[in-house]
Amino acid sequence: MTELSGQSSFDSHKPPARDLLDDCVHCGFCLPTCPTYQLWGEEMDSPRGRIYLMDLAERGEIGLEGAFFQHIDACLGCMACVTACPSGVQYDRLLEATRPQLERNVRRSTSDRFFRNAVFALFPYRRRLRLAAVLGLLYQKSGLPKLLERILPPRLRAAQALLPPVRLREAFATLPRRIRPSGPVRRRVALLSGCVQDVFFHEVNAATQRVLAAEGCEVLTPRRQGCCGALGLHAGREEHAVDRAKRTIATFEGLPVDAIVVNVAGCGSSMKEYVHLLADDPEWAQRARDFSAKVRDVNELLAELEPRAPRRRMDAKVAYHDACHLGHAQGVREQPRALLRTIPGLEVVDLPEADLCCGSAGIYNLVQPEPAAELGERKANNIRDVAPDLLVTANPGCLLQIRRYLGDEIPMLHPIQLLDEAINGEPR
Structure with missing residues (x-):
């Protein structure tokens, strides 16, 4: 249990910044946009309520366990409140400072720790995901999903229901390392193929390469790349996120490209945030700034180019x-x-x-x-x-x-x- 002595309940490593907490004037414009507030109508499950809790914890008036932990843990981190806020409150920065505090200082239940550790032991690793794809295909064809659906605990039932349709040919396929356009090169870009995306949504990566090439982009796709750290960053696993961010930067920073293209919203968001994640690391801060400045969602990049490839009609x-x-x-x-x-x-x-x-x-x-x-x-x-x-x-x-x-x-x-x-x- 945290001792309430008037000192901050957060530890000294990157706690939520006082100036960011003070930006919130508790106006309530965020309430209609917050999913958990819409579900439950509970003030402490709204962005302004969670900021109020962060403020109390920063002042040392409440601990991190119990209600504080539960209300922060229930946040989706969707950032709809950031869009809605007229005061420019950076709830995204506040949440990403608070969640690592909870992961370091509040002990989860044994079952919760085991489940979360299992998720992070699988998702960031393409080889493990390919093995999971084989096992998943066998499982889907076995008839067990229907038999177990009603008796599995909620988390395992959700994991089963969210299994993507598995195509082994795509799960084990590799992308060309370089694709050149047929005409003049308008942009030279590098593509993040990712981890889950590369195994379970390989066809999206392949389509991305083809469309970029059709619109005049030379596309480099480094073979030795992996998880960008997005899942860890959004879940408060700072050490995991930092390690993956550094690996991703090291993989791409030496490539002679105009942009680093991402086709996964969560990955692109995290890669643009490396500049904040590594801001206090003297060896990596500038490298992160340079890297994040080059990151573009594929829609963002293509919208910057005048369409060149003809499109057939689709009614x-x-x-x-x-x-x-x-x-x-x-x-x-x-x-x-x-x-x-x-x-x-x-x-x-x-x-x-x-x-x-x-x-x-x-x-x-x-x-x-x-x-x-x-x-x-x-x-x-x-x-x-x-x-x-x-x-x-x-x-x-x-x-x-x-x-x-x-x-x-x-x-x-x-x-x-x-x-x-x-x-x-x-x-x-």
Whole structure:
């Protein structure tokens, strides 16, 4: 139990900054945008309520255990409040300073620690993910998922339901290390292939390479790359995030490229935040600044280029779902819509409650399955309301989360896959 002596309950390593805490005037503009406040109507499960708790902990008036821990742990980290805040409160910086404090100073239950450690022992490692893909395929074909669905505990039930459709050929496929455009080179870029993305969404990486090349980009994809640290950063595992950030910077910084392209919203958000993550490290601070300045979401980069490749007509109604770490964290909202509208015949529609998280949020739908399920159902119903022919979103976690609640009702793609079909492919 933390001693309440008037001194901060946070340790001295990067606690939430007093000036950032003082920016919040508790106006309440964040309340309608916060998923957990929408679910429960509890003040301490709103952004301003959590900032109030951080303020009390920083003053040493409450400890980090108990209610403080529970309310911070329940936050999705979707950053919708950052978009909504008229005072410019940097809740993202506050949350990313607070979560590592909890991971260092509050002991989780044995079962919670075991589950989270299992997640981080698997997801950042492509070889382990490929083995998991083989086992997952066998499991899906065994008939066990239906038998176990009702008896599994909530977290394992969520993990089972979120298993992506496994295609072993794609899970073990490799990307070309260099692709050149047929015409003049407009940009030279490097592509993050990632960990989960490379194994379970390899076709999105391949489509990204093809579209970039069609639009005049030379694409380098380093073979020796891996997890960027996004899951660890958003879960408060600072040591993991720092290690992965340094490895990623070392992999890409020597490449002669104009930009580092990412097609996963959560990864791109984290890579742009390396500048903050490593700001206090004299050896890496400048390297992180230089690296983060080059990071571009693929939609962001393509929107900077005048379309060059012809698009075939696609008469369809497409709903676009804003991934939180693309729209809120990176401010990339109009670019994906603008790119989709370059496809003749395509009608792009927005969703009701477009700013409300779908419940994926990194590993949130695994570690907090009940509220994630409520948000997933809510998002699925909002999608049904606009009756699209197709749903597109730029984050694999969102695709898996929404697929769980929509099933096969509506086809789902990454926007770059739809663009690839219009430029290079045949109709589905």
